[in-house]
Amino acid sequence: MTRQRGMTLIELVISIVIIGICAAALFSAMAAITGRSADPLLRQQSLAIAEAYLEEILTQPYFDPASGNECPSPPASRVLFDNVCDYNGLDDSGARDSSGNALAALANYRVQVAVGSGSAWAGVPAGAVLSVDVTVTDPQGQTLLLRGLRTRY
Numbered sequence: 001m002t003r004q005r006g007m008t009l010i011e012l013v014i015s016i017v018i019i020g021i022c023a024a025a026l027f028s029a030m031a032a033i034t035g036r037s038a039d040p041l042l043r044q045q046s047l048a049i050a051e052a053y054l055e056e057i058l059t060q061p062y063f064d065p066a067s068g069n070e071c072p073s074p075p076a077s078r079v080l081f082d083n084v085c086d087y088n089g090l091d092d093s094g095a096r097d098s099s100g101n102a103l104a105a106l107a108n109y110r111v112q113v114a115v116g117s118g119s120a121w122a123g124v125p126a127g128a129v130l131s132v133d134v135t136v137t138d139p140q141g142q143t144l145l146l147r148g149l150r151t152r153y
Contacts, residue, residue: 042139043144047136049111050145050146051146053113056098057087058132058150060081066082070085074089078096079099084132085115090111091112091113095111109138114135115133116131117131118149129150
């Protein structure tokens, strides 16, 4: 008896159908995964702006270097901000660098900063904690809030 080689037409059609079903399921699963895993560009940009502002603020001293007071009235120019409380009420239409210069590519973002008394945290009493809230609104109106704490140490 001679051995046959190859596949019958029925076997070929069944294998094509099975491969097609598997490929369709795989492509739909990949589309769902990539759609949920990638953050939109505006959200990522808002996060980067908020992190930059928060880092700038939290690296400032807790007390005013000139007077030694916790929260004196802020200077008129952002270039002169020298403690955490000076940033309270900051409202920038368009993101700015630490010198207050506008960043043209980020002109459609709005950044608001609120500095207030924090609650007790990790054994630090409430009177020694400042809460810093940075809110960034993107061009589509979505807001992102990033909160940081600055302690008196």
